[in-house]
Amino acid sequence: MQLNIKMIAEMAGVSVSTVSKIMNNYSDVSEKTKQRVLEIIEQTGYSPSNSAKTLATKKSSLIGVIFAGELNVDFTHPFFVEVLNSFKKQMGVLGYDLIFFSNEKFLSSGDYFSRCLHFHVDGCVIISGQKMESAIRELDMSSIPCIGVDLELKGKKSGYVMSDNYQISSKVVEHFYLLGYRELGFIGSTADSDISNLREAGYIKAIEGFGLTVNEQWFVHGEDFFEPSGYEAMQRLIASGPLPKAVFAASDLLALGAIRALKEHGLRIPEDIALVGCDDIEACKYTTPTLTTIRQNKERLGVLAAHMLFDLINNQSEGGSFVVEPALVVRESCGSRKHP
Incomplete structure (x- = not known):
């Protein structure tokens, strides 16, 4: 029979919560009770981490x-x-x-x-x-x-x-600006994503910092950071009307999805629209075209x-x-x- 914490508690005549407190080295248990429970643990060989000593010292590694x-x-x-x-x-x-x-x-x-x-x-x-x-x-x-x-x-x-998510976005906008791109779009994740929100906020701040106009129509979002979301987001961007000249995708996987959508519509990258991702995953080196991105260490x-x-x-x-x-x-x- 495999022992559990409830059995140990019954053997010691204490509650399950008392055994849990002793296992986690809480101070509000008498020394006498603590020693009785630890002796039972040692005698039975019971231990989620295979060592009564571990339970007593609160160290399991x-x-x-x-x-x-x-x-x-x-x-x-x-x-x-x-x-x-x-x-x-x-x-x-x-x-x-x-x-x-x-x-x-x-x-x-x-x-x-x-x-x-x-x-x-x-x-x-x-x-x-x-x-x-x-x-x-x-x-x-x-x-x-x-x-x-x-x-x-x-x-x-x-x-x-x-x-540094603000610096990520700042580097992207600076790169776009120095290459002559002024009409900038963004593909992010949902409003529940703190990381996407930080990158979007940093992107907007950097665009405004260069005195450029933020066009909300060119800011689209997927359900997550994965490739299908990037594909769907770019499809919506294409369907919405005139495209921006460059787009920052908040992850490389979103960017890979965007590339797939652009190719389906016969759009050339970067001739018709430039694209930058974020993360520098291994796949960036093998896409067609290869993906400009922000490397996170x-x-x-x-x-x-x-x-x-x-x-x-x-x-x-x-x-x-x-x-x-x-x-x-x-x-x-x-x-x-x-x-x-």
């Missing part, structure tokens, strides 16, 4: 990985996969393993915190999605150290890393997230944030052009 949001990214997203690979390698160097949480059950029950307690993770990395569930905010405000990737966390034991984001989480776990910091500088990568979809 496990890091929870959560893909947040009702519209969450996953292992199919090339940008976050590269960040996560970098994070995984650095956490391994620091002595930690990763455990991946499914978010499906929490969309209804809404309790990541209890799940983290059950597996006794030392901390969590939370990968940004869209339509964020309330359980993410509850976890952020809990006692469990958390680091967000492209997700601003505000808890006392939390921090986050992301690229994915390795640095992952390494920073790992070190920040390590410091939070070991009480060496009180959270905070790191913003990583992006870089423009010029390819065929928006390269050189003579100024008019």
Whole structure:
């Protein structure tokens, strides 16, 4: 028979919540009760992390990985996969393993915190999605150290890393401007996406900073950051009337969808319309034309997230944030052009 926390509680003659508190090193349990429960745990060999010592010291060397949001990214997203690979390698160097949480059950029950307690993770990395569930905010405000990737966390034991989204947009507009493009469009994700909103706000600010006109008709949005949304958004832009001369897509996958739509209508890139993406995923090098984009330093984001989480776990910091500088990568979809 496989033991569970309820059985341990019954053996010790205490409540399940008392066992949970002891497992998580809460101070409001008497030493006598604590020792009795820990002895039973040791005698029975019960432990979600396979060690009574781990339960007592609140150290499991496990890091929870959560893909947040009702519209969450996953292992199919090339940008976050590269960040996560970098994070995984650095956490391994620091002595930690990763455990991946499914978010499906929490969309209804809404309790990541209890799940983290059950597996006794030392901390969590939370990968940004869209339509964020309330359980993410509850976890952020809990006692469990958390680091967000492209997700601003505000808890006392939390921090986050992301690229400078305003600088991303500024670099795009500057590139367009220097190449002579003045009629500028944008493809973003939904209003639920903080990252898309930041890039759009930065784009508008940069356009206005150059004294250009913002045409809202040329600002379209998809359901997410993936290729089908970029395709549908560009189809709507084409159907709306005269096209802008250049478009910034808030992700490379959106840009790839836009390229597909433009080709279906016989439009040339960049001769008829120039295009810039964001992320610099591997596929950018192999599209036709190759995609000009903004490179986010994915390795640095992952390494920073790992070190920040390590410091939070070991009480060496009180959270905070790191913003990583992006870089423009010029390819065929928006390269050189003579100024008019």
